[in-house]
Amino acid sequence: MASNTRERIVNTTAELFRRQGYVGTGLKQIVAGADAPFGSVYHFFPGGKEQLGAEVIRVSGQFYEDLVTAVWDAAPDVVTAVADMFAGAAETLRETDYADACPIATVALEVASTNDVLRAATADVFSAWIDAAVDRLTDASIEPAKAREVAIATIALLEGAFILSRATRTTEALEAASQTAVAQVRAALPGSGGRAAGGGRSIAR
């Protein structure tokens, strides 16, 4: 079987995971969507749905990271980059009728307590995203510990806002999350007088 069959299987599965999660996605639906023979899934993924799932998590995670970092790196500064990232996410949600959000989050929640192979795959993706954001925040002279805290909170804001926005079918949550993400990045920049502002350890109780 041609390797583009394998690619179609992975891409179809990624799309299905994003819309309906891991558990609700069946092999029959995957092969139908990929226009592939049923046996092809086991041909390419002898470990079946779990092995395919882990591959899809890795591929989707990398694809989404490339997409987001391309938006980020096109911006003139980190504050604009974060705002652009949330604006792009809101636009995608509206354009796809609130279907296409994070390709990993639904699966991550489903498998966190039930499948450790897939849980570990989602953790690897989130770690890679955090590292990519930390690199860019430290390049903007934010000190490493603060950069990690801001990176994690920014990803949490994006993921949480996806849940709220998809549930309510409005982008209000992404807009509110964007305000907070932008404010915390701005406050973390050198010379911002960050003591009174977003996310500093110095201001925690």
Add this chain to the structure above:
Amino acid sequence: MASNTRERIVNTTAELFRRQGYVGTGLKQIVAGADAPFGSVYHFFPGGKEQLGAEVIRVSGQFYEDLVTAVWDAAPDVVTAVADMFAGAAETLRETDYADACPIATVALEVASTNDVLRAATADVFSAWIDAAVDRLTDASIEPAKAREVAIATIALLEGAFILSRATRTTEALEAASQTAVAQVRAALPGSGGRAAGGGRSIAR
């Protein structure tokens, strides 16, 4: 059948949704966990799994709201309240081996594009949570539009941090999210000089 059978069915289903979502939870598993006869689900919920699912979303949403607002209302001020909410969430995650987080989020992501009855039920829960937070923030003299923005971002931070924390099996994400949530609430309080700080519309690009 006694009404406590109904209650056991709802509570068992809530627990299963939290750990493995809606799609992965079967009626057989529910009746086994609830120690109830198979037919009892259809006796109490003629609409089957969907009707039971909508009821569980409503009941769990209210229960979780009561739990969180009890923590919030026991705190001396809103900044402490938000910090306590995240600290309580982190403690629960650790104590339950990263299983018990938001009872709604997994289902919300699974059904957002596939089941509009259940999607609407999750939207109602999130709206109620936002309203409860807005009430408390405006009681602390934060103006209504800002209070709504802060409330939504705080819930997004909590939900997003649950995803990251469950995937990575650490509470680092909840701690980072807490820093950001606390900072944005602090910055929104009157007299905080909020222009330089968390979440203000005035500082967005």
